[in-house]
Amino acid sequence: MNLIKKFFFFLFFLVLTTNILKAENRVSYLDIDFIITKTLAGKKLLVSIKKEEELKVNKFKLNDESFKNKEIKILAKKNLISDQEINKELELLQIEFQKYRKDKTKKNFLIKFIKKMYQG
Numbered sequence: 001m002n003l004i005k006k007f008f009f010f011l012f013f014l015v016l017t018t019n020i021l022k023a024e025n026r027v028s029y030l031d032i033d034f035i036i037t038k039t040l041a042g043k044k045l046l047v048s049i050k051k052e053e054e055l056k057v058n059k060f061k062l063n064d065e066s067f068k069n070k071e072i073k074i075l076a077k078k079n080l081i082s083d084q085e086i087n088k089e090l091e092l093l094q095i096e097f098q099k100y101r102k103d104k105t106k107k108n109f110l111i112k113f114i115k116k117m118y119q120g
Contacts, residue, residue, distance in 0.1 A: 053111050060104055067097050 036042035074089045 049111075049114060053115075056107055056111065063100060063104075067093070067100070 036046065070093055071090075074086060074093065077089075078086055
């Protein structure tokens with residue numbers, strides 16, 4: 001009987017001291033901002049995004065000036081052609097400008113989204 005008690009006592013301590021489940025929760029932190037700003041690939045990515053943004057801004061400025069010039073030309077014809085033709089040309093210009101404005105807002109949103117995504 002004494003041997004059985006010792007066996008259970010030993011078994012009890014053995015169960016208490018050993019970990020039956022050895023699950024480890026490892027949490028890692030990855031600093032994306034650091035990676036993008038300090039690595040060569042990240043720097044190249046930021047430079048390419050900035051160049052693309054500058055190109056689109058310049059393109060938008062040229063298009064804005066083009067629309068202003070078209071409007072000035074139409075208004076300059078005011079004394080030469082009838083009001084109906086002027087209104088028709090202005091309506092066509094307005095429709096074209098609305099399409100351009102939608103495209104511009106989409107591209108600006110996309111650029112802002114990409115910048116926000118990569119710059120945190």
